[in-house]
Amino acid sequence: MTVICATLLSFSSCVNNDSKKQKDEEHPVDGSAGNNEKTLKKNILFFGTSLTAGYGLDATEAYPALIQKKIDDGGLPYKVINAGLSGETSAGGKGRIDWLLEQPVNIMVLELGANDGLRGLPLKETVKNLQDIIDRVKAKYPEVKLVMAGMQIPPNMGAEYATEFKGIFPTLATTNKMTLVPFLLQGVGGVSRLNQEDGIHPTAEGQKILADNVWKVLKDLL
Numbered sequence: 001m002t003v004i005c006a007t008l009l010s011f012s013s014c015v016n017n018d019s020k021k022q023k024d025e026e027h028p029v030d031g032s033a034g035n036n037e038k039t040l041k042k043n044i045l046f047f048g049t050s051l052t053a054g055y056g057l058d059a060t061e062a063y064p065a066l067i068q069k070k071i072d073d074g075g076l077p078y079k080v081i082n083a084g085l086s087g088e089t090s091a092g093g094k095g096r097i098d099w100l101l102e103q104p105v106n107i108m109v110l111e112l113g114a115n116d117g118l119r120g121l122p123l124k125e126t127v128k129n130l131q132d133i134i135d136r137v138k139a140k141y142p143e144v145k146l147v148m149a150g151m152q153i154p155p156n157m158g159a160e161y162a163t164e165f166k167g168i169f170p171t172l173a174t175t176n177k178m179t180l181v182p183f184l185l186q187g188v189g190g191v192s193r194l195n196q197e198d199g200i201h202p203t204a205e206g207q208k209i210l211a212d213n214v215w216k217v218l219k220d221l222l
Helices: 019-026 063-073 090-100 114-118 123-140 159-175 204-221
Strands: 042-048 078-084 107-111 145-149 179-181
Touching: 042 063, 042 090, 063 078, 063 204, 090 123, 107 123, 107 204, 114 123, 114 159, 123 145, 123 159, 145 159, 145 204, 159 179, 179 204
Parallel strands: 042 078, 042 107, 107 145, 145 179
Antiparallel strands: none
């Protein structure tokens, strides 16, 4: 199993809290129409840790931004919102999801749980928190399409814990009829040249692979 360096117990990054800018960009006007009609873009919320935020890199190099480029190149009416946050756990995500749902969400890519596993938190709580997040999103936006980003951890907490952790994501995806990215870091985790000096955060080249891993399943939902 590809493993992730466990010495770093939290990811670090930042989330764009400029809500006014987000609101201004959510409903861009297509001036080419020659009338007052607006072309509304649907929102794709990437909700996760610093893997999503692109720790150590320019915001344009994070995989959600790379997916936005693929969307734009294809002329698709979608806007990516990067809600990756430093050190985010599933409990932390549950605490801020309602604020993020104040803006329309048509698709959500959920990338949470890695920090829980690296800290050895009780997996029953992780499952409960992730399910609560999913339930809140579906309650607010019943037609939302959901994507689960699968994660893995090394066996430092014991092989049984690591195996159970890995199984959380496909189980939740099946239960909630979510589209599954089997392992977000596939092809990147454990590959030194694709990770920064900390051994866990992808380089710009690594982020390109993450984007491809997600795009393989996301493109069919657009």
